Amino acid sequence: MTSGQHNDNLPGKKEKREPASRPDHSLPEDEKMGVYHAIYTRRDIRREFLPDPIPMETVLRLLKAAHHAPSVGFMQPWNFILIEKDEIRRELKRVVDKERQAAAIVFESPRSEKFLSLKVDAILDAPLLIAVTIDPAREGPFVLGRLSDQDTDLYSASCAIMNLWLAARAEGIGMGWVTIFRREDVQGILNLPYHVRPIGILCLGYVREFPRRPMLETEDWAYRQPLSKHVFVDGWNRQEGTLWESMSPGLDRREEWPWEL
Amino acid sequence: MTSGQHNDNLPGKKEKREPASRPDHSLPEDEKMGVYHAIYTRRDIRREFLPDPIPMETVLRLLKAAHHAPSVGFMQPWNFILIEKDEIRRELKRVVDKERQAAAIVFESPRSEKFLSLKVDAILDAPLLIAVTIDPAREGPFVLGRLSDQDTDLYSASCAIMNLWLAARAEGIGMGWVTIFRREDVQGILNLPYHVRPIGILCLGYVREFPRRPMLETEDWAYRQPLSKHVFVDGWNRQEGTLWESMSPGLDRREEWPWEL
Numbered sequence: 452m453t454s455g456q457h458n459d460n461l462p463g464k465k466e467k468r469e470p471a472s473r474p475d476h477s478l479p480e481d482e483k484m485g486v487y488h489a490i491y492t493r494r495d496i497r498r499e500f501l502p503d504p505i506p507m508e509t510v511l512r513l514l515k516a517a518h519h520a521p522s523v524g525f526m527q528p529w530n531f532i533l534i535e536k537d538e539i540r541r542e543l544k545r546v547v548d549k550e551r552q553a554a555a556i557v558f559e560s561p562r563s564e565k566f567l568s569l570k571v572d573a574i575l576d577a578p579l580l581i582a583v584t585i586d587p588a589r590e591g592p593f594v595l596g597r598l599s600d601q602d603t604d605l606y607s608a609s610c611a612i613m614n615l616w617l618a619a620r621a622e623g624i625g626m627g628w629v630t631i632f633r634r635e636d637v638q639g640i641l642n643l644p645y646h647v648r649p650i651g652i653l654c655l656g657y658v659r660e661f662p663r664r665p666m667l668e669t670e671d672w673a674y675r676q677p678l679s680k681h682v683f684v685d686g687w688n689r690q691e692g693t694l695w696e697s698m699s700p701g702l703d704r705r706e707e708w709p710w711e712l
Numbered sequence: 713m714t715s716g717q718h719n720d721n722l723p724g725k726k727e728k729r730e731p732a733s734r735p736d737h738s739l740p741e742d743e744k745m746g747v748y749h750a751i752y753t754r755r756d757i758r759r760e761f762l763p764d765p766i767p768m769e770t771v772l773r774l775l776k777a778a779h780h781a782p783s784v785g786f787m788q789p790w791n792f793i794l795i796e797k798d799e800i801r802r803e804l805k806r807v808v809d810k811e812r813q814a815a816a817i818v819f820e821s822p823r824s825e826k827f828l829s830l831k832v833d834a835i836l837d838a839p840l841l842i843a844v845t846i847d848p849a850r851e852g853p854f855v856l857g858r859l860s861d862q863d864t865d866l867y868s869a870s871c872a873i874m875n876l877w878l879a880a881r882a883e884g885i886g887m888g889w890v891t892i893f894r895r896e897d898v899q900g901i902l903n904l905p906y907h908v909r910p911i912g913i914l915c916l917g918y919v920r921e922f923p924r925r926p927m928l929e930t931e932d933w934a935y936r937q938p939l940s941k942h943v944f945v946d947g948w949n950r951q952e953g954t955l956w957e958s959m960s961p962g963l964d965r966r967e968e969w970p971w972e973l
Contacts, residue, residue: 457842461948473764473918473919474886475917476884476919476922477882477883477884477922478746478749478750478881478882478884479742479746481740481743481746482742482745482746482749482750482856482882483746483882483883484743484745484746485740485742485743485744485745485746485747485880486741486746486747486750486777486878486879487741487773487777487882487883488739488880489747490777490781490875490878490879491780493782495782499890501734503734507958507959507962508962509944511962511965512748512825513960514943514963515939515967516747516748516751518936518939518942519751519752519754520751520874520879521754521756521874521889523891524928524934525888525926525928525934525935525936526934527936527937527942528726529772529942530942530943530944530946531942531943531944531949532943532944532945532948533905533943533944533945533946533955533959534944534945534946535945535946535953535955536946539947543943544737545853545943547762550860551812552834553859554856554859556885557859558859563759564812566856572906582786584948585835586804586858590934595815595827595926595928595934597832597913598814598815598892599811599815599891599892599893599894600817600891600895601887601944602777602863602909602911603868603891605863605866605867605870606756606866606870606891606911606912607870608900609714609866609867609868609870609871610871610873610877612867612872613782613871613874613875613880614874614875615869616782616871617747617751617875617878618748618751619746620739620747621738621739621743621746621747621748622744623736623737623738623868628782628784630784630860630861630864631859631860631865632843632860633860634861640947641947642947642948642950644948647948650863650867653865657734657737658754658782659735660737660949661737665786667856668785668786668913672786672856673785673786673787673851673856674786674849675779675786675788676960678775678776678779681779681788681790681791681792682775682791682792682794683791684793684794684795684796685793685797685800685902686793686798686800686902686903687791687796687845687902687903687904687905687908688792688903689793689903693796694794694796696943697768698768698771698772698794700771702767702772702775704772704778705843706779
């Protein structure tokens, strides 16, 4: 906090609107909108990837964005395993399909048929396939924060995936995060040490379009809930008091952005 | 995929550089840079928040950004409990301090003293305090994806927190994600149902500056590792083949962005 350097002294048309007393560290207006634009229009893409390869410089930007995620105790628990061999891709598709069949049985009809109709051809079709793993032993047994919560590696790796996802959206690249597999199956295929856990297979590629609505909505599987159901004040289920009164009228109000649905 | 509508037909100086055959869904250049700018300059802020309140419209934008995170099976497992009462804030600070003392003992000297010097005054000082919880029972027992991996609610809630964090950075607001507490303590203070789990206390507020480097680096606790240690191809620890040869020279190369360190 002593350097006196600013991070955001970039060229850009900044609308200054803060009183002089407080430094304004907000990003220039266009850049700020870019963050919301990426957040609101990011989609989980599972099919219809275009075959165009992603340029290597873009792949590197995505990986670096992921690596700049926060991690509890700075443990950086993630690894990114890019899949090059078609044989490994087919093996991953096979174990995902196996798990889909198993899940469909548990869902029972008619949810079961609906579930099986949600294809994950992306694993074969996406030009870029990345398995993300976490190594809970990284940085030794006593990682700051991990003593109190054994799942902090999951939080951190999820943040890395989210960074990658938003960067991909900014680059016009669609992504799907596939979690339907047995850990042991993927461990076997990728030769992971026993303690290293795969948490996702990311499918990436250019797309003809980014659907306006999430796929699970258009497929009538589930819907975005009103935000007001998810916000409380001072305790579970508590929706009262001054803060609540001032906040609640805005929770389900749309922003003026054309991206929001 | 049939709507024919585009999400990103916003005004903006777009540098067209794609061949006509493929639609270009990348964000306008300034917006795209905004995503990377936020990712690279986001910091975990633990202290020295300014007392200025965050305007309600900004608070709402942050919560909505979080709520637009992906969630496995669209389960939206998160709740955001904003803390208004000072008494609850002090209780949260108390149980975090208790856990810090316990962790310090486990770390042992000299790591222990170093750990205790990393203060979390933010819980008292941050103008906005949000506890984030996950409800694993949301949407019933059979959630898509959750059958194969019981931790998908953690992934999804972490993504929501990451969205919120990047939106906060875009708004010039610092944030710290505190995970050092006993689940049972926070459950008691916030009156959470037994199955609802708190995964973080978020401290938010304006800051005098965003430090250039992560706090744990300036405090000599841990350092960002080279990305090349974290990337493999086709299997664990495998760094060979055509893809690796083309990728590896760039992994540890800096982008030209002034934000990267």
